[in-house]
Amino acid sequence: MPNRTPLTRFLIEAERAGQITPELRLLIEVVARACKSIANEVRKGALGGVLGDAGTGNVQGEAQKKLDVLSNEILLEANAWGGHLAGIASEELDEPHAIPDAYPKGNFLLLFDPLDGSSNIDVNVSVGTIFSVLRCPDGASPPTTRDFLQPGRTQVAAGYTVYGPSTVLVLTVGFGTHCFTLDRDTGSFILTRRDIRIPADTAEYAINSSNARHWDAPARRYIGELEAGSTGPRGRDFNMRWVASMVADVHRIISRGGIFLYPADAKCRDKGGRLRLMYEANPMALLIEQAGGAASTGSQRLLEVQPTGLHQRVPVVLGSKNEVAEYERCVAEATARRASG
Numbered sequence: 001m002p003n004r005t006p007l008t009r010f011l012i013e014a015e016r017a018g019q020i021t022p023e024l025r026l027l028i029e030v031v032a033r034a035c036k037s038i039a040n041e042v043r044k045g046a047l048g049g050v051l052g053d054a055g056t057g058n059v060q061g062e063a064q065k066k067l068d069v070l071s072n073e074i075l076l077e078a079n080a081w082g083g084h085l086a087g088i089a090s091e092e093l094d095e096p097h098a099i100p101d102a103y104p105k106g107n108f109l110l111l112f113d114p115l116d117g118s119s120n121i122d123v124n125v126s127v128g129t130i131f132s133v134l135r136c137p138d139g140a141s142p143p144t145t146r147d148f149l150q151p152g153r154t155q156v157a158a159g160y161t162v163y164g165p166s167t168v169l170v171l172t173v174g175f176g177t178h179c180f181t182l183d184r185d186t187g188s189f190i191l192t193r194r195d196i197r198i199p200a201d202t203a204e205y206a207i208n209s210s211n212a213r214h215w216d217a218p219a220r221r222y223i224g225e226l227e228a229g230s231t232g233p234r235g236r237d238f239n240m241r242w243v244a245s246m247v248a249d250v251h252r253i254i255s256r257g258g259i260f261l262y263p264a265d266a267k268c269r270d271k272g273g274r275l276r277l278m279y280e281a282n283p284m285a286l287l288i289e290q291a292g293g294a295a296s297t298g299s300q301r302l303l304e305v306q307p308t309g310l311h312q313r314v315p316v317v318l319g320s321k322n323e324v325a326e327y328e329r330c331v332a333e334a335t336a337r338r339a340s341g
Contacts, residue, residue: 067127090111129161151305157171158172169189207219222330289303295324
């Protein structure tokens with residue numbers, strides 16, 4: 001089929017256009033191959049003995065699933081020896097993972113959440129992998145935690161894979177957001193949507209409403225306006241969708257628009273928020289912005305946040321830009337009321 005563009009060809013064309021370097025192309029190909037391996041393990045489910053708890057906890061103190069551990073190992077092993085990386089950081093590990101001395105080193109830093117939404121795996125709901133690529137600062141050999149602490153706007157690539165009814169890879173190298181679907185017959189990711197654009201307006205929102213009692217005033221006001229529908233101040237009806245797997249919820253927004261919210265609230269304020277800046281918020285923010293959407297903490301562009309820790313958490317609001325602006329309006333007005341006494 002003449003119009004089928006594999007990921008490798010897409011990346012070679014981007015390299016020829018001067019958008020990426022040969023080293024970045026090879027790095028993305030390695031990550032994509034690792035994601036195909038994870039997809040195979042996810043697909044086996046109970047038949048592969050990969051369901052259930054691993055009996056261990058990660059650095060955040062969360063119980064790990066067997067597939068959390070396996071996915072982390074697959075990504076670490078695949079990326080350690082290729083010669084394109086100076087260092088790796090995983091949501092599952094306390095400190096950066098060093099590239100073994102026996103292997104050549106590259107000029108990039110890779111960060112990833114190996115299996116986002118893993119609490120859903122035992123009930124056969126979509127999960128995924130999220131990744132982010134940064135340049136390693138000059139002279140950082142080996143890189144330390146400090147070298148990873150770069151704002152999201154410095155990312156040179158970001159993407160996620162959704163392991164669902166089909167396996168899809170959504171990728172940006174800073175020139176638009178593009179979707180590839182895994183052809184299981186050939187084993188190749190095939191370009192199925194180029195230059196995705198998120199509608200500026202939407203009638204769908206995603207939020208964990210079980211936390212409503214913990215929300216601050218701006219979140220209560222914003223969601224209250226949406227719930228009021230056509231009889232409320234917004235004058236139209238909205239639908240709520242919530243998968244509790246960030247990759248699945250964000251992929252719906254990438255596919256047809258919407259807004260995703262995980263604000264800081266009384267339940268997670270002492271941690272700074274619920275979602276990890278480096279492993280979840282930054283890569284998703286870059287993908288959303290490259291598709292014409294917006295990504296915010298509620299009061300600041302997400303990609304401008306200066307990280308202070310490898311596992312820092314932040315509030316996240318992203319998706320259709322007009323709805324993100326409406327949420328920021330609620331935050332700004334609440335802030336102004338507090339300032340005026």
